Amino acid sequence: MGKRKRKKGKDGEEESRQNTDSDNDSISSTSTAANKYEPFRVLNYTRSYPENGGNFEYIVFFESTDPGKPIGDRDMMGMSTSLKRYNKGVKQLVRINKYKIGVIFERASFANAALTNTKYLDSYKMKATIPAGATEVTGVISHVPINLSNQEIYDTISSTKHIVQIRRFMRRNKVDNDFQITPTLTVSITFSCPVLPESIDLNSWRFDVKPYIPPVKQCLRCLRYGHIGKFCKNSERCSVCGGNHNFKTCTIDTKDATCLHCQGRHIAISKECPVKYKN
Ligand SMILES: [Zn+2]
Numbered sequence: 001m002g003k004r005k006r007k008k009g010k011d012g013e014e015e016s017r018q019n020t021d022s023d024n025d026s027i028s029s030t031s032t033a034a035n036k037y038e039p040f041r042v043l044n045y046t047r048s049y050p051e052n053g054g055n056f057e058y059i060v061f062f063e064s065t066d067p068g069k070p071i072g073d074r075d076m077m078g079m080s081t082s083l084k085r086y087n088k089g090v091k092q093l094v095r096i097n098k099y100k101i102g103v104i105f106e107r108a109s110f111a112n113a114a115l116t117n118t119k120y121l122d123s124y125k126m127k128a129t130i131p132a133g134a135t136e137v138t139g140v141i142s143h144v145p146i147n148l149s150n151q152e153i154y155d156t157i158s159s160t161k162h163i164v165q166i167r168r169f170m171r172r173n174k175v176d177n178d179f180q181i182t183p184t185l186t187v188s189i190t191f192s193c194p195v196l197p198e199s200i201d202l203n204s205w206r207f208d209v210k211p212y213i214p215p216v217k218q219c220l221r222c223l224r225y226g227h228i229g230k231f232c233k234n235s236e237r238c239s240v241c242g243g244n245h246n247f248k249t250c251t252i253d254t255k256d257a258t259c260l261h262c263q264g265r266h267i268a269i270s271k272e273c274p275v276k277y278k279n
Pocket residue numbers: 219220221222223224227228229231232233234
């Protein structure tokens with residue numbers, strides 16, 4: 001937390017994404033004000049399934065820790081045999097993508113045990129995680145005073161549900177040939193429970209908690225929807241003019257941008273783009 005190194009974004013995006021799972025494609029923290037607004041995550045918190053969590057599936061993601069050998073390239077039958085031999089309660093395996101498989105366990109306790117089965121994980125060069133969506137829920141509150149850091153919000157907040165992360169949304173504006181990050185009045189709160197509380201309390205002010213709707217996945221390399229830059233095989237497109245170059249080398253001013261999706265007067269990653277919501 002706080003010290004996490006992020007690669008500099010390849011392109012501008014107007015609202016930082018939730019930095020969970022592999023979707024941390026591009027959040028820049030080059031701004032000087034960034035520290036105050038770094039996402040605040042509760043220390044020593046690890047996801048686990050509650051023992052009486054109902055009858056949903058207890059899925060655990062497995063990924064390779066050996067960069068030369070993605071899990072999707074391994075022997076599938078050998079993998080299910082070893083998983084079942086060294087872990088209790090394996091019900092089913094599913095391939096998510098080249099880098100990830102999902103293992104469904106019969107019970108919460110079996111899934112939780114698999115996470116800490118370091119002997120097995122180490123010898124097969126794997127790591128195991130519970131996806132955020134399985135045990136957490138994220139909501140947003142609006143009109144949060146701009147001077148409050150994420151840490152201060154956490155220290156002040158009172159809630160009936162356990163909070164694991166606070167993150168103020170940041171806006172990126174292109175200034176000259178660089179991006180400036182400015183805080184917005186919207187803050188997301190992640191709770192370690194399946195249902196959002198209706199409200200939280202901030203120094204006696206009640207804030208309604210609305211569901212967080214994650215931004216549509218958009219590739220910052222080719223600007224298409226549905227995947228992120230890490231997995232992109234297309235050629236690079238410019239978000240300002242749509243040409244085959246990086247936006248940083250573009251000679252056209254942002255205000256004269258032409259969106260490659262709709263030909264509108266905005267950059268191709270803009271929230272104003274009507275095509276964004278059709279995807
Ligand atoms: Zn792409």
